Amino acid sequence: MTTTAVTESGAPRALDAALALDGVGRTYGRGAPALDGVSLAVPRGRFVAVMGPSGSGKSTLLRCAAGLERPTTGTVRIGGTDLATLKAAGLTRLRRDRIGFVFQSLNLVSALDVRENVTLPLLLAGAREGRELDARALAGLAAVGLADRAGDRPENLSGGQRQRVAIARALVNDPEVVFADEPTAALDPVTAAGVLALLRRAVDERGTTVVLVTHDPVAAAWTDEAVFLDRGRLAGRLDRPDESGVREMLGAHLPGAHPAGGHSTGAHGAGAYASDAHAGRPYRRMAVSR
Numbered sequence: 294m295t296t297t298a299v300t301e302s303g304a305p306r307a308l309d310a311a312l313a314l315d316g317v318g319r320t321y322g323r324g325a326p327a328l329d330g331v332s333l334a335v336p337r338g339r340f341v342a343v344m345g346p347s348g349s350g351k352s353t354l355l356r357c358a359a360g361l362e363r364p365t366t367g368t369v370r371i372g373g374t375d376l377a378t379l380k381a382a383g384l385t386r387l388r389r390d391r392i393g394f395v396f397q398s399l400n401l402v403s404a405l406d407v408r409e410n411v412t413l414p415l416l417l418a419g420a421r422e423g424r425e426l427d428a429r430a431l432a433g434l435a436a437v438g439l440a441d442r443a444g445d446r447p448e449n450l451s452g453g454q455r456q457r458v459a460i461a462r463a464l465v466n467d468p469e470v471v472f473a474d475e476p477t478a479a480l481d482p483v484t485a486a487g488v489l490a491l492l493r494r495a496v497d498e499r500g501t502t503v504v505l506v507t508h509d510p511v512a513a514a515w516t517d518e519a520v521f522l523d524r525g526r527l528a529g530r531l532d533r534p535d536e537s538g539v540r541e542m543l544g545a546h547l548p549g550a551h552p553a554g555g556h557s558t559g560a561h562g563a564g565a566y567a568s569d570a571h572a573g574r575p576y577r578r579m580a581v582s583r
Protein backbone atom coordinates (compact mmCIF):
# COMPACT_ATOMS: atom_id res chain seq x y z
CA MET A 294 0.00 0.00 0.00
CA THR A 295 1.37 3.39 -0.84
CA THR A 296 0.31 6.07 1.52
CA THR A 297 1.54 9.18 3.17
CA ALA A 298 0.69 8.26 6.68
CA VAL A 299 1.75 8.27 10.22
CA THR A 300 0.52 6.23 13.10
CA GLU A 301 -1.52 7.73 15.92
CA SER A 302 1.71 8.09 17.88
CA GLY A 303 3.15 10.19 15.10
CA ALA A 304 5.75 7.65 14.01
CA PRO A 305 6.03 7.13 10.24
CA ARG A 306 4.37 3.91 9.21
CA ALA A 307 6.06 3.50 5.86
CA LEU A 308 9.50 2.33 6.90
CA ASP A 309 10.71 2.16 3.33
CA ALA A 310 9.43 5.64 2.57
CA ALA A 311 11.40 7.83 0.18
CA LEU A 312 11.13 10.54 2.80
CA ALA A 313 10.13 10.20 6.42
CA LEU A 314 9.88 12.96 8.99
CA ASP A 315 9.29 12.00 12.59
CA GLY A 316 8.51 14.74 15.09
CA VAL A 317 10.52 17.31 13.17
CA GLY A 318 10.76 20.72 14.76
CA ARG A 319 12.81 23.80 13.94
CA THR A 320 13.10 26.86 16.09
CA TYR A 321 15.01 29.99 15.14
CA GLY A 322 16.37 31.97 18.07
CA ARG A 323 13.79 32.60 20.78
CA GLY A 324 10.83 32.78 18.44
CA ALA A 325 7.91 30.38 18.14
CA PRO A 326 8.86 27.18 16.35
CA ALA A 327 8.84 27.52 12.56
CA LEU A 328 8.15 23.77 12.51
CA ASP A 329 6.58 21.95 15.41
CA GLY A 330 6.53 18.17 15.63
CA VAL A 331 5.86 17.36 11.99
CA SER A 332 5.61 13.65 11.14
CA LEU A 333 4.92 12.32 7.69
CA ALA A 334 6.11 9.57 5.44
CA VAL A 335 6.15 9.98 1.69
CA PRO A 336 6.30 6.72 -0.27
CA ARG A 337 8.41 6.31 -3.36
CA GLY A 338 6.85 7.59 -6.54
CA ARG A 339 4.48 10.01 -4.86
CA PHE A 340 3.94 13.67 -5.80
CA VAL A 341 3.18 15.68 -2.67
CA ALA A 342 2.32 19.36 -2.34
CA VAL A 343 3.19 21.21 0.85
CA MET A 344 0.78 24.09 1.34
CA GLY A 345 -0.23 26.63 3.95
CA PRO A 346 -0.32 30.33 4.68
CA SER A 347 2.76 32.52 4.40
CA GLY A 348 5.05 31.85 7.34
CA SER A 349 3.47 28.48 8.15
CA GLY A 350 6.80 26.68 7.76
CA LYS A 351 6.68 25.24 4.23
CA SER A 352 10.18 26.28 3.18
CA THR A 353 11.57 25.35 6.57
CA LEU A 354 10.07 21.89 6.18
CA LEU A 355 11.59 21.57 2.73
CA ARG A 356 15.04 22.70 3.88
CA CYS A 357 15.01 20.30 6.83
CA ALA A 358 13.69 17.43 4.70
CA ALA A 359 16.32 18.04 2.02
CA GLY A 360 19.22 18.16 4.45
CA LEU A 361 19.89 21.83 3.83
CA GLU A 362 19.17 22.64 7.44
CA ARG A 363 19.34 20.56 10.62
CA PRO A 364 16.07 20.32 12.52
CA THR A 365 16.08 21.28 16.19
CA THR A 366 14.14 18.14 17.11
CA GLY A 367 13.03 14.96 15.40
CA THR A 368 14.36 12.74 12.65
CA VAL A 369 14.53 13.06 8.87
CA ARG A 370 15.16 9.98 6.75
CA ILE A 371 15.78 9.89 3.04
CA GLY A 372 15.40 6.36 1.71
CA GLY A 373 16.01 5.04 5.21
CA THR A 374 19.14 7.13 5.87
CA ASP A 375 18.83 9.13 9.06
CA LEU A 376 20.29 12.52 8.11
CA ALA A 377 21.36 13.17 11.71
CA THR A 378 23.89 10.32 11.40
CA LEU A 379 25.69 12.12 8.58
CA LYS A 380 28.47 14.64 9.04
CA ALA A 381 28.64 17.67 6.77
CA ALA A 382 30.53 15.86 3.99
CA GLY A 383 28.15 12.91 4.05
CA LEU A 384 25.17 15.22 3.94
CA THR A 385 26.66 17.05 0.97
CA ARG A 386 27.15 13.71 -0.81
CA LEU A 387 23.61 12.63 -0.06
CA ARG A 388 22.22 15.92 -1.40
CA ARG A 389 24.39 15.65 -4.49
CA ASP A 390 23.74 11.99 -5.27
CA ARG A 391 20.23 11.28 -4.04
CA ILE A 392 18.32 14.55 -4.12
CA GLY A 393 17.29 16.92 -6.88
CA PHE A 394 16.54 20.58 -6.22
CA VAL A 395 14.36 23.00 -8.13
CA PHE A 396 14.68 26.07 -5.92
CA GLN A 397 14.39 29.72 -6.89
CA SER A 398 17.47 30.38 -4.78
CA LEU A 399 19.52 27.64 -6.46
CA ASN A 400 19.48 29.22 -9.86
CA LEU A 401 21.29 28.13 -12.94
CA VAL A 402 24.93 29.15 -13.19
CA SER A 403 25.04 32.06 -15.60
CA ALA A 404 28.66 31.46 -16.58
CA LEU A 405 27.79 27.99 -17.88
CA ASP A 406 25.69 27.11 -20.88
CA VAL A 407 22.52 25.05 -20.58
CA ARG A 408 24.22 21.70 -21.24
CA GLU A 409 26.96 22.47 -18.72
CA ASN A 410 24.35 23.43 -16.13
CA VAL A 411 22.65 20.09 -16.57
CA THR A 412 25.90 18.12 -16.37
CA LEU A 413 26.99 19.95 -13.22
CA PRO A 414 25.54 17.44 -10.71
CA LEU A 415 27.18 14.58 -12.60
CA LEU A 416 30.56 16.35 -12.68
CA LEU A 417 30.28 17.15 -8.98
CA ALA A 418 29.58 13.48 -8.38
CA GLY A 419 32.84 12.59 -10.13
CA ALA A 420 31.72 11.83 -13.70
CA ARG A 421 34.16 12.68 -16.45
CA GLU A 422 33.48 15.09 -19.27
CA GLY A 423 32.87 13.22 -22.49
CA ARG A 424 30.34 11.80 -24.88
CA GLU A 425 28.48 9.79 -22.28
CA LEU A 426 28.01 12.82 -20.08
CA ASP A 427 26.90 14.93 -23.03
CA ALA A 428 24.45 12.25 -24.09
CA ARG A 429 22.89 12.18 -20.63
CA ALA A 430 22.60 15.95 -20.52
CA LEU A 431 21.09 16.06 -23.98
CA ALA A 432 18.63 13.29 -23.17
CA GLY A 433 17.60 15.24 -20.09
CA LEU A 434 17.21 18.41 -22.13
CA ALA A 435 15.24 16.55 -24.79
CA ALA A 436 12.89 15.29 -22.09
CA VAL A 437 12.08 18.88 -21.15
CA GLY A 438 11.87 19.96 -24.80
CA LEU A 439 15.07 22.00 -24.83
CA ALA A 440 17.61 19.86 -26.69
CA ASP A 441 18.06 22.66 -29.22
CA ARG A 442 19.03 25.16 -26.50
CA ALA A 443 21.96 23.18 -25.10
CA GLY A 444 24.51 25.81 -26.15
CA ASP A 445 22.58 28.81 -24.90
CA ARG A 446 23.34 30.77 -21.76
CA PRO A 447 20.55 30.74 -19.15
CA GLU A 448 20.08 34.51 -19.52
CA ASN A 449 18.91 33.96 -23.09
CA LEU A 450 16.09 31.68 -21.98
CA SER A 451 12.63 32.59 -20.74
CA GLY A 452 11.67 32.02 -17.11
CA GLY A 453 9.76 28.87 -18.02
CA GLN A 454 12.63 27.53 -20.11
CA ARG A 455 15.01 28.16 -17.21
CA GLN A 456 12.77 26.20 -14.86
CA ARG A 457 12.69 23.36 -17.39
CA VAL A 458 16.50 23.36 -17.46
CA ALA A 459 16.44 23.36 -13.65
CA ILE A 460 14.20 20.30 -13.76
CA ALA A 461 16.49 18.57 -16.27
CA ARG A 462 19.38 19.32 -13.93
CA ALA A 463 17.47 18.09 -10.88
CA LEU A 464 16.64 14.80 -12.62
CA VAL A 465 19.95 14.08 -14.34
CA ASN A 466 21.26 12.07 -11.37
CA ASP A 467 18.05 10.05 -11.17
CA PRO A 468 17.48 11.25 -7.62
CA GLU A 469 15.26 9.48 -5.10
CA VAL A 470 13.52 12.70 -4.13
CA VAL A 471 13.13 16.02 -5.92
CA PHE A 472 12.37 19.04 -3.74
CA ALA A 473 10.79 21.95 -5.56
CA ASP A 474 10.13 25.30 -3.86
CA GLU A 475 7.59 27.40 -5.73
CA PRO A 476 9.02 26.47 -9.15
CA THR A 477 6.07 28.01 -10.97
CA ALA A 478 5.58 31.13 -8.86
CA ALA A 479 6.96 33.48 -11.49
CA LEU A 480 5.42 31.77 -14.51
CA ASP A 481 2.25 32.37 -16.53
CA PRO A 482 -0.38 29.62 -16.20
CA VAL A 483 0.42 27.85 -19.47
CA THR A 484 4.16 27.82 -18.83
CA ALA A 485 3.54 26.76 -15.24
CA ALA A 486 1.41 23.85 -16.47
CA GLY A 487 4.30 22.74 -18.71
CA VAL A 488 6.70 22.74 -15.75
CA LEU A 489 4.25 20.86 -13.52
CA ALA A 490 3.64 18.33 -16.27
CA LEU A 491 7.38 17.59 -16.30
CA LEU A 492 7.40 16.93 -12.57
CA ARG A 493 4.27 14.77 -12.94
CA ARG A 494 5.97 12.81 -15.70
CA ALA A 495 9.06 12.21 -13.55
CA VAL A 496 6.77 10.72 -10.91
CA ASP A 497 4.71 8.62 -13.32
CA GLU A 498 7.45 7.41 -15.64
CA ARG A 499 10.56 7.29 -13.46
CA GLY A 500 9.03 6.68 -10.07
CA THR A 501 10.66 9.82 -8.70
CA THR A 502 9.28 11.18 -5.45
CA VAL A 503 8.52 14.90 -5.71
CA VAL A 504 7.84 17.27 -2.81
CA LEU A 505 6.52 20.58 -4.05
CA VAL A 506 6.04 23.71 -1.96
CA THR A 507 3.38 25.86 -3.51
CA HIS A 508 0.76 28.49 -2.72
CA ASP A 509 -1.11 27.66 -5.89
CA PRO A 510 -4.19 25.40 -5.79
CA VAL A 511 -3.83 24.81 -9.54
CA ALA A 512 -0.29 23.50 -9.01
CA ALA A 513 -1.42 21.35 -6.08
CA ALA A 514 -4.02 19.75 -8.32
CA TRP A 515 -1.19 18.09 -10.28
CA THR A 516 -0.09 16.20 -7.20
CA ASP A 517 -1.24 12.99 -5.52
CA GLU A 518 -1.62 14.57 -2.14
CA ALA A 519 -1.53 17.97 -0.51
CA VAL A 520 -0.45 18.39 3.10
CA PHE A 521 -1.26 21.62 4.89
CA LEU A 522 0.82 23.42 7.47
CA ASP A 523 -0.50 25.93 9.95
CA ARG A 524 1.91 27.71 12.31
CA GLY A 525 4.47 24.99 11.87
CA ARG A 526 2.16 22.05 12.48
CA LEU A 527 0.56 19.62 10.10
CA ALA A 528 -3.04 20.69 9.97
CA GLY A 529 -4.65 18.59 7.26
CA ARG A 530 -4.28 16.72 4.03
CA LEU A 531 -6.13 16.09 0.83
CA ASP A 532 -5.85 12.96 -1.21
CA ARG A 533 -5.97 13.63 -4.95
CA PRO A 534 -6.38 17.33 -4.33
CA ASP A 535 -8.48 19.34 -6.71
CA GLU A 536 -8.47 23.08 -7.00
CA SER A 537 -11.70 23.74 -5.14
CA GLY A 538 -10.87 21.36 -2.31
CA VAL A 539 -7.48 23.02 -1.86
CA ARG A 540 -9.00 26.52 -1.93
CA GLU A 541 -11.50 25.47 0.67
CA MET A 542 -8.82 23.98 2.86
CA LEU A 543 -6.62 27.07 2.56
CA GLY A 544 -9.56 29.33 3.26
CA ALA A 545 -10.61 27.43 6.33
CA HIS A 546 -9.04 27.95 9.68
CA LEU A 547 -7.01 24.85 10.17
CA PRO A 548 -7.17 22.46 11.86
CA GLY A 549 -10.72 21.24 12.09
CA ALA A 550 -11.92 22.03 8.61
CA HIS A 551 -13.86 19.45 6.67
CA PRO A 552 -14.02 20.42 3.02
CA ALA A 553 -17.35 19.46 1.62
CA GLY A 554 -16.63 18.36 -1.90
CA GLY A 555 -14.32 16.15 -3.90
CA HIS A 556 -12.30 13.34 -2.54
CA SER A 557 -10.98 15.07 0.49
CA THR A 558 -10.04 12.85 3.34
CA GLY A 559 -10.58 15.83 5.57
CA ALA A 560 -8.39 17.52 8.09
CA HIS A 561 -7.19 15.88 11.23
CA GLY A 562 -5.20 16.93 14.20
CA ALA A 563 -1.48 17.02 13.61
CA GLY A 564 0.13 13.62 13.75
CA ALA A 565 -3.10 11.66 13.51
CA TYR A 566 -3.38 10.95 9.83
CA ALA A 567 -4.40 7.58 8.55
CA SER A 568 -4.50 7.91 4.81
CA ASP A 569 -6.28 5.57 2.45
CA ALA A 570 -4.43 3.89 -0.37
CA HIS A 571 -5.07 5.28 -3.78
CA ALA A 572 -2.64 3.24 -5.79
CA GLY A 573 -4.16 1.99 -8.98
CA ARG A 574 -6.75 4.70 -9.34
CA PRO A 575 -6.37 6.56 -12.60
CA TYR A 576 -5.08 10.08 -12.43
CA ARG A 577 -7.76 12.66 -12.52
CA ARG A 578 -7.48 14.90 -15.53
CA MET A 579 -7.22 18.60 -15.03
CA ALA A 580 -8.57 21.44 -17.12
CA VAL A 581 -5.07 22.14 -18.34
CA SER A 582 -3.59 19.45 -20.52
CA ARG A 583 -0.63 17.54 -19.14
Ligand SMILES: Nc1ncnc2c1ncn2[C@@H]1O[C@H](COP(=O)(O)OP(=O)(O)OP(=O)(O)O)[C@@H](O)[C@H]1O
Nearest residue numbers: 321322326327345346347348349350351352353354
Ligand atom coordinates in the same frame (compact mmCIF):
# COMPACT_ATOMS: atom_id res chain seq x y z
N1 LIG B 1 16.55 31.68 8.78
C1 LIG B 1 15.54 32.08 9.56
N2 LIG B 1 15.78 32.81 10.67
C2 LIG B 1 14.76 33.19 11.48
N3 LIG B 1 13.47 32.92 11.26
C3 LIG B 1 13.18 32.19 10.16
C4 LIG B 1 14.18 31.74 9.26
N4 LIG B 1 13.59 31.04 8.25
C5 LIG B 1 12.27 31.06 8.51
N5 LIG B 1 12.02 31.75 9.65
C6 LIG B 1 10.71 31.97 10.27
O1 LIG B 1 10.07 30.72 10.34
C7 LIG B 1 8.69 30.84 10.01
C8 LIG B 1 8.36 29.93 8.81
O2 LIG B 1 9.03 30.42 7.67
P1 LIG B 1 8.98 29.69 6.26
O3 LIG B 1 9.82 30.47 5.31
O4 LIG B 1 9.30 28.26 6.45
O5 LIG B 1 7.44 29.84 5.91
P2 LIG B 1 6.71 29.60 4.52
O6 LIG B 1 5.44 28.88 4.83
O7 LIG B 1 7.63 28.96 3.55
O8 LIG B 1 6.38 31.09 4.10
P3 LIG B 1 6.19 31.75 2.63
O9 LIG B 1 4.99 31.09 2.04
O10 LIG B 1 5.94 33.19 2.96
O11 LIG B 1 7.45 31.51 1.87
C9 LIG B 1 8.43 32.31 9.75
O12 LIG B 1 7.94 32.91 10.92
C10 LIG B 1 9.81 32.84 9.42
O13 LIG B 1 9.93 34.19 9.77
